[in-house]
Amino acid sequence: MDMRKGIVVHSLVLNMVGALLVLAGVGLAATTARGLLNYRMAASRHGGEVTSLGSDMLPQAGQYGYMVRLVGTPTVVEAPRDPEFNLRVNTPVLLRHVEMFQWREVRIGDAVHYEMDWVDRPLDASRFEEPAGHANPASFPISGKQFDAGLVQMGGFKLDPVLLHALPGSQQVAPDTKSLPENLAASFTLYRNHLVTSAHPDDPRLGDLRVSWDEVPLQQLTIVGRVSGDRILAAADAADGKGYDVELGDVPLLDMFPDLPVPPEFVMSRQILAVLLAALGAFLLLCAQHRQRDVLLALGLGGLAVGIVACVMWIGADWPATCGWLAVTLIGFSLTAWRLRRRR
Structure with missing residues (x-):
């Protein structure tokens, strides 16, 4: 009786442990x-799942249309030029x-x-409450402008103007006064990193001009964008209306897009482990029920079970x-059918 009771308990334990392992x-x-599905759904709002290229930032076959993350310092191949100056x-x-220099x-x-x-x-003095004695020139003889580099690369990829x-x-x-055209060199002088038309820069007069330039510095950046051939551009179909991101320094992807959930790690290992756990559970169930x-x-x-x-x-x-x-499901089904047929 005690032996039979022990066998029943042992079988019950095997069934419980086996069922838990399968689950x-x-x-x-x-x-x-x-x-993975939650991560991809969230990533799709920014253009899709992002692949970090690391140091291998070269165009390769099969990358077209994918979102990538690049880290590095851009290289200016064709520098911008202000032709007037x-x-x-x-x-x-x-x-x-x-x-x-105007009235305001x-x-x-x-x-x-x-x-x-x-x-x-230009400030329109006619709109002033007291326009008399506060007249301003009607327009600027020279306007502000932006000049883009002809070609900027990150690794082997060309950066789109949007980026x-x-x-x-x-x-x-x-500015370098030595490179100024003759007509402008006669009108402008250098004063505190500005070119000014003032005869006395410390005491400017109405209508004097002041010209300066700013540059975007070359520094380490993290860029996320879509691959199109050898170019990186914005994902036009992104639900966030942007489809790219540019951050200063080496910034992790989850910091660039805080709404992204943390994706599961070691996906392949987890999937293999899932099959092995279910198989071990099935083995214990077979041992408990059929002693095989x-x-x-x-x-x-x-x-x-896992495949379905x-x-x-x-x-x-x-x-x-x-x-x-x-x-995996078909292999599991075929293996199961073969072993059951052998048992019969």
Whole structure:
């Protein structure tokens, strides 16, 4: 009686542990798939799942249309040039600022007063409350402009103008008076990194011009964008309306897009472990019910159970993954059918 009772208890324990292991295997496969699906769904809002290229930042076959993450310092191949002032700078973007010394109206509460200052746009004095004695020139003889580099690369990829305009940072450029055209050299003098038309720079007069330049510095950046041949550009179909990101320094992807969930790690290892756990559980169930230690049958049952669940979860979301799990399911089914036929 005691021996029979012990056998019953042993069988019950094997059944419980086996069932738990099968559930653990199926659950591990399901949570891994769910984690990947949630991550891809969130990533699709920014253009799609992002692949970090690391130091291998070269165009390769099969990359077209994929989102990638690049880390490095851009290289200016064709530097921008301001043709009017004959100024060329090794920068992705060169900005020319033009200001004129003008009257401007200042209101503090109900009080109105007028002062002269450098302003980067023409001020229409006719709109002043007291226009008499505060007339400004009608227009600027020279306007501010932006000059983009002809070619900027990150590794082997060319950066699209949208990404160039998103590069962070700005620093002033000291102009070279020796390179000025003769007509401008006669009109402008260098004063505190500005070119000014003032006869006395410390005491400017109405209508005097002040010209300066800013450049985007070359520094380490992290860029996320879509591959199109040998170019990196914005993903036009991204739901966030942007489809790219540019950050200063080496920034992790999850810091660039805080709304992304943390994707599961060691995906392949987790999937293999899921099948092995389910197979071990099936083996214990077979031992408890049939007193048979058929490893191949257990492996087939484990693959079948995990494969069916994973295959259903991936249907319509990722056809390569669906086909992979379908193959696991078919192999598990074939192995199970073969072992059962052998037993008969």
